[in-house]
Amino acid sequence: MSDTHQHSIVFVRETMLPEQDPPVTERGIVKWMRQNLFSSIPNGILTLAALVAIYVLLANFLPWFLNGIWDAPSIRACREILDGGVGGCFAVLTERWNQLLFGFQYPDTEYWRPTLAFVLLFVAIAPVMFYKLFPKPMLFFTGLYPFLAYWLIWGGSIWSPIFALLGFVAGYVVWTRLVSKSFAAGFFGAIVAAFVVWTVGGYIVPALTPEETALVAVPSRDMGGFMLNMILGTVCVALSLPFGIALALGRQSDMPIIKWICVIFIEFIRGVPLITLLFVANVVLAYFLPPGTTFDLILRVIIMITMFASAYIAEVIRGGLAALPRGQYEAADSLGLDYPQAMRLIILPQALKISIPGIVNVAVGLFKDTTLVSVISMFDLVGMIRGPILASTEWNGVYWELLGFAAFLFFVVCYGISQYSQWLERQLQTDHR
Known part of the structure; x- marks a missing residue:
């Protein structure tokens, strides 16, 4: 053995060195x-x-x-x-805030009604958006909210929304009774029952209008401001989602007639600009109605915007359905589930989870596109800015303050929708990555 190895010394430290930053x-x-x-x-x-x-x-x-x-x-x-200094003229916001939010024709004494409807909106959607935090009985208020909000905003007799609600209740009762026999029988039976109740209500409501159950009626032409954007955005997003799901399933149907109806509808709507559909709702649609028939303009716009958004949501959901492996469909068949059960319990929950980013993208774009109604002389937030406010001699020339306020309101709503979608994706995440 070498001298180096014979004289090597092994040292083992018995205490730890002090920690250093x-x-x-x-x-x-x-x-x-x-x-x-x-x-x-x-x-x-x-x-x-x-x-x-x-x-x-x-x-x-x-x-x-x-x-x-x-x-x-x-x-x-x-x-x-x-006096020649630099500064914005934000006084236009304090002077015209009511017109920016409610329009210039909505009665001043009735501002509490759309305000209350806006507050109750969060109460109604809370059990749907945060289903783990709120008890299920709150969903009853969610179902009642559309009829309550309509009565608060438009006013009139309370019996009109009551009979509208009774029509849906009658349709649901008939559906539960007949769907076990046949899906088609339950579906068409529910539609017939609802229309019967609504027709009967149309004859009864005029005779049931006591003053104590009526609010001051506000026609749709008096709606305006950011309130109109919120009405169109909320209603159209809520309606376009179920219609989009139905169109996506219809496009994948094995029945040729249903499939081609859905394909033609989706491709036609996606190939036409939204502003064209709004002009159709405003002008052309009246030519197809019987002479002397009045069709509410807001309702016409809601129908067109809902059709437009439904076509895009249908394609988003179709992408989610196509992303599912074939084994999921085979698993549903192996469990003996019929088509409605397989879609409700296995296929659609996974497809909708995949489609959340695309659905939110359509919803955000739809809410911003509600400003296009200003081109058909509807005084939404942008219409109020471009029309009555800037046309007045008092505020002609105030642009950045008004448009900045409009951008801020839309940003708050759209950013909130985006943040909720990201939170929902994290809640539904199951792969634990």
């Missing part, structure tokens, strides 16, 4: 900046360019916002107060 570059904000902002020379250049752009934007925006005038009767008064 990691280097400054490997902890805290410095580490985060190195990893996310300055991980490479190109990333560092982009970070500096972004900081410069943010500085330029804030340097121009903050003085304009912080020096803004919130109390003035007109744009001329704002300019006199600013």
Whole structure:
């Protein structure tokens, strides 16, 4: 054995060295900046360019916002107060907030009604959106809400929404009785029962209009402002989802007639701009009605926007159905499930989970597209800005403040929808990645 190995000494430390802090570059904000902002020379250049752009934007925006005038009767008064300085004329928002939110013809004394309907909307959708947090009996209020909201916003006799509700109740009762025999019998029986109740109600309601059960009636032509955008967005999104599911299933049906009806409908609607459908709802649709027939404009617009959104949602859901492996359909067959049971219990829950991002994308786009109704002389939020407000001599020339307010309202709603969809995806995640 060599001398080196004979005289080697083995040392084993019996005590731990005192802990030392990691280097400054490997902890805290410095580490985060190195990893996310300055991980490479190109990333560092982009970070500096972004900081410069943010500085330029804030340097121009903050003085304009912080020096803004919130109390003035007109744009001329704002300019006199600013006296050549930089600042926004936000007084138009404080002076015309009611028109921006409710339109210029909705009665001032009735603002509480759409406000209450808006608050109750969150109560109604809470048990649907957060089904694990709220008891199931709250779903009864969810079913009642559309009829209550209609009565609050449009007013009139309370018996009209009551008979509308009774029609759906009668249709549901007939459905539960006949669906066990045949799906078609239950479906058409429910439709017939609902129409019978609604027809009877049409003759009874005029005789049941005591003053104590009626609110001041507000015609649809008096609806406007952001309230109109919320009505169109909420109703059309809620209606387009079930219609989109039905169209997606119909397009995959083995029955040729149903399949081709759905295919033609989807391809035609997707090939036509929404603004064209709105013009059809406003002008052309009246030519197909009997002479002297009045068809509510908001209802016509809701029908057209719902048709438009349903076609796009149908394609999104069809993509979710196509993404499912064939084994899921075979598993449903092996369990002895019929077509409605297989779709309700196995296929659609998975397809809808896959389709959540696409459905939310359509919903957000649909809500923003409600501003297109301004081109058919409906005074929604954008229509109010472009029409009565900017056309007035007091506020002619105030653009950034009004359009910025409109952008802020739409951003809040669309961002909330997006965040909820991401939360729902995390709740439905089952692969534990």
